[in-house]
Amino acid sequence: MIWNETKECMSRDEMTNLQSARLKKLVDYVYHNVEFYRKKMQAVGLLPSDIRGIEDITKLPFTTKDDLRDNYPFGLFAVPNSEIVRIHASSGTTGKATVVGYTRRDLDIWAECVARCMTMAGIGKDDVIQIAYGYGLFTGGLGAHNGAEKIGATVVPMSTGNSKKLTTMMVDFGATAIACTPSYLLYISEVLQEEGLLDKIKLKSAICGAEPWTEKMREELELRLNITAHDIYGLSEVMGPGVACDCKFHKGLHVCEDHFYPEVLSPETLKPIADGELGELAFTTLTKEGIPLIRYRTKDLTSLTHEKCECGRTSARISRFKGRVDDMLIIRGVNVFPSQIEAALLEVKEVTPHYMMIVDRINNLDTLEIHVELSNEFYTDEIRGLEALTKKISHVINQAIGLSAKVKIVEPQSIKRSEGKAVHVIDNRKLY
Numbered sequence: 446m447i448w449n450e451t452k453e454c455m456s457r458d459e460m461t462n463l464q465s466a467r468l469k470k471l472v473d474y475v476y477h478n479v480e481f482y483r484k485k486m487q488a489v490g491l492l493p494s495d496i497r498g499i500e501d502i503t504k505l506p507f508t509t510k511d512d513l514r515d516n517y518p519f520g521l522f523a524v525p526n527s528e529i530v531r532i533h534a535s536s537g538t539t540g541k542a543t544v545v546g547y548t549r550r551d552l553d554i555w556a557e558c559v560a561r562c563m564t565m566a567g568i569g570k571d572d573v574i575q576i577a578y579g580y581g582l583f584t585g586g587l588g589a590h591n592g593a594e595k596i597g598a599t600v601v602p603m604s605t606g607n608s609k610k611l612t613t614m615m616v617d618f619g620a621t622a623i624a625c626t627p628s629y630l631l632y633i634s635e636v637l638q639e640e641g642l643l644d645k646i647k648l649k650s651a652i653c654g655a656e657p658w659t660e661k662m663r664e665e666l667e668l669r670l671n672i673t674a675h676d677i678y679g680l681s682e683v684m685g686p687g688v689a690c691d692c693k694f695h696k697g698l699h700v701c702e703d704h705f706y707p708e709v710l711s712p713e714t715l716k717p718i719a720d721g722e723l724g725e726l727a728f729t730t731l732t733k734e735g736i737p738l739i740r741y742r743t744k745d746l747t748s749l750t751h752e753k754c755e756c757g758r759t760s761a762r763i764s765r766f767k768g769r770v771d772d773m774l775i776i777r778g779v780n781v782f783p784s785q786i787e788a789a790l791l792e793v794k795e796v797t798p799h800y801m802m803i804v805d806r807i808n809n810l811d812t813l814e815i816h817v818e819l820s821n822e823f824y825t826d827e828i829r830g831l832e833a834l835t836k837k838i839s840h841v842i843n844q845a846i847g848l849s850a851k852v853k854i855v856e857p858q859s860i861k862r863s864e865g866k867a868v869h870v871i872d873n874r875k876l877y
């Protein structure tokens with residue numbers, strides 16, 4: 446099923462025309478309503494009339510997270526606060542929060558985009574969905590919530606923080622769908638197993654995102670829970686969850702590109718690159734009123750395709766995320782993404798995909814230690830066998846990242862579980 450055939454199945458020409466018309470309107474709108482953009486455009490001698498269509502987008506300046514921080518809290522808002530009906534913020538790990546504001550229409554469009562994603566994930570009005578993203582300033586909870594209500598599903602606003610209650614209610618309410626981070630879903634699958642509830646659940650679909658995860662992890666979750674798992678993407682600056690999602694063919698995430706124009710930029714030149722090439726994703730919000738953004742650099746690494754999908758949707762698709770530019774570790778000169786470790790560990794049946802990377806610098810040399818958790822089934826008090834297993838894991842990891850790491854096998858359940866975005870790296874080099 447498709448939620449909005451007229452928007453999700455347009456021909457490329459129709460989409461380009463729509464995007465062009467919306468971009469022209471947007472540029473005029475920000476020029477007259479956001480001093481930051483007016484000044485940026487004036488600095489390069491650009492007038493709204495210079496933007497004649499989507500092909501002129503590269504004339505426009507980029508926007509970064511720092512721009513939002515520098516204009517904290519409301520400096521990039523295009524409407525007076527009386528028009529803002531909701532505020533969200535993302536704290537980030539460093540610096541000031543980035544604050545976003547939504548008008549009533551922004552919230553309607555957000556719900557529409559999430560409704561499209563829910564439909565892609567096979568969720569509809571007969572489903573009971575537990576929303577287990579955090580509610581609050583984070584966009585995950587309320588964003589998924591409003592979209593699920595729009596499709597008419599029965600929404601259970603669980604939030605995070607009580608996994609036992611969640612699993613009990615999953616059974617008692619006959620929940621058929623869940624929205625949460627993939628790492629939290631992995632944890633939930635463990636709780637269900639511990640409590641002997643796995644064969645009592647009616648779950649059939651999960652809509653997971655907010656953090657990078659691998660295709661192998663998707664398959665693992667599908668297997669553990671006997672569901673289909675879908676990848677939903679978004680970021681608070683651009684809107685929240687619902688910017689893109691994958692359909693049942695899992696061949697990339699369909700972007701709601703009538704609202705968010707995607708570009709993939711070369712990391713070297715920052716120029717848009719061809720379909721299929723990996724680069725940094727940027728978005729221009731074509732319809733947002735509260736805090737419209739032009740060419741917002743997401744720092745997320747992906748590639749684009751404009752080919753029609755088997756599902757019938759014609760919308761541009763982005764490939765599963767490789768990670769964030771700023772999540773990439775450079776260890777002894779080698780680029781490493783945590784998701785590579787996740788994929789490698791999913792090859793080894795004796796361990797769980799829970800892991801922690803500890804990076805350090807000793808005598809001017811980078812070191813990498815990886816804590817890997819033994820699965821319950823393979824846990825014994827005896828040390829015997831562990832040496833061979835450690836060797837096996839080191840080998841798999843070495844093959845995956847092209848770097849040798851010290852592997853330490855730890856007891857089951859000893860790596861901290863996450864209910865939101867998982868933390869996989871402790872980089873002690875930052876302390877020096």
Ligand code: DLL
Pocket residue numbers: 535578583584585653654655656657658676677678679680681682685686687743745766768769
């Ligand atoms: O994480 C919004 C969201 C909530 C998306 C729930 C999906 C589900 P932020 O906290 O602003 O917003 O973080 C945005 O999270 O730039 C990516 O780096 C990462 N991210 C989000 N979804 C995915 C995904 C929400 N499906 C940042 N795959 C983004 C990989 C993702 N990374």
